[in-house]
Amino acid sequence: MISQSGPQRYISDAKAYDQLPNFISELGVTKVLFLHGTKSLAAAKPYLPDFGTNVAVEDVLFNGECSYEEIDRVANIAAQKGTEMVIALGGGKVLDTAKSVTTGTHMYLVLMPTLASNCAPWSALSVHYKENGEHINHEIYKETANLMLLNPEVILNSPIDYFVAGIADTLAKFYESELIFEDLPEEQFTIALTISRQMANNCRDVLLRDSIQAVEDMKAGRMTHTWRNVAETIIVMAGTVGGWGDSYARSTGAHSVHDALTLFPQTSHLLHGAKVGYGILVQLVIENHYDHIKELLPLYRTLGVPTNFHELNLDGISDEDIEKIAYEATTEEKTMNLIPLPITAQTVKDAMMKLETITAGVQQSA
Incomplete structure (x- = not known):
């Protein structure tokens, strides 16, 4: 490492x-x-x-x-x-x-x-x-x-949508690394990994607490401590997660879903972080972390982060194209494979379909 x-x-x-x-x-x-x-x-x-x-x-x-x-x-x-x-x-x-x-x-x-x-x-x-x-x-x-x-x-003074995308991309620092860190034996936790994990936790805590207020401050042109804290969490704190943790704390499932979505021109208007934000939800379904999904959905809906095919501009997507996304997200070189769970293209497809049901408001049990 x-x-x-x-x-x-x-x-x-x-x-x-x-x-x-x-x-x-x-x-x-x-x-x-x-x-x-x-x-x-x-x-x-x-x-x-x-x-x-x-x-x-x-x-x-x-x-x-x-x-x-x-x-x-x-x-x-x-x-x-x-x-x-x-x-x-x-x-x-x-x-x-x-x-x-x-x-x-x-x-x-x-x-x-x-x-x-x-x-x-x-x-x-x-x-x-x-x-x-x-x-x-x-x-x-x-x-x-x-x-x-x-x-x-x-x-x-930059566009709000880039800031929102940055929030979603930075939330992935926690959700993409959490299961890897949980799976590591205590004796493998070096000081570098300890720092990385703490920074990932900080990313989640700061953004869940302050993102909505920070976006409101930015819309109003207010240089508040809350806004600046969120902005530097996106740029600096997020960078320290992978910087200290290397492959243990870089991209995994959410970014793999993003990468697959770039094959579809219909999603090209969406920023990197927006597609990563959707990928977080897919990864959380795969991991059966429905509690995290419940926590994130109100924030996503307030900020406008995509949660389903409709919001990805993929209305009417065919079963074949869903399978294409799932396949591309799980090819050998994709970081999806770093998640310590058995994952196939079918796993990802099933997760996307279940997410459709969850975001339609149907109650799901873990």
Whole structure:
């Protein structure tokens, strides 16, 4: 097991970006590649400093998908320009692309998230997709970012749906790891795993307690302690779960269901975390944790996290397509297989069908 706790340096402050010119200067960097999306740049621009008078900046617009094609494109630009540092500004896919570009190279990496939608700013891994949005894989790296800068004011003004997706994605940190931790013998619990499990528990506790209020605060543009606590739970605390726990505490069933759903264009409008949120419910049915489902459903309905085929935009889905989702969620390379239970495609299909009944309001007994 390899633990990587997070970025080498982390700053969360309204003036966090102001640290960037000194950081570049201290490292003697003169050639920077600045990777960003259009919306992320617009959101952050009022806070961005000049990178330095002696710094040549190659401005690169992100194409929207963390695909191998995009990684190669950005890497080629970096090589042609002799880039010494990549600065990535935006959501998880922008940051994951930058991680894929810099890993194993001499280039420094700076991550500047503009959304609280997942733990990509903290984690040492990238999730890769095809150009059409279908999930391919995730790769874990031996390196973490040199610097992560978080400006809460930028995050506060980001779209609410990304924040809600981040809440759902972060809840998975607990529900995907709980059974694995419960199954581990006490003598296998290292300090790293103890930290990971505690952080997973904290993710659940903070989000179940504070998510609804945090969303209301964000809608009202209020920079409250509750909102900031939830935002940093999504980005930082969530990242420490897998960072310390490695394969014991990364994705399992919920993310496998997400990955399978990306094969269906009807779900493409849904964010990563929204589909993961649905996957949590499927996993909980598989585990017979109906008490957790009962606890989560009111929160899901208040926040608008999908709970069934209708809310996934899969009305009228055929039996064949349900079987396709179930099969794709359980293929050999999927993390569904890390759950310490016997699971087949039929298990997942049955769980999805039972979830349909539960969310239709029919009482179920465990």
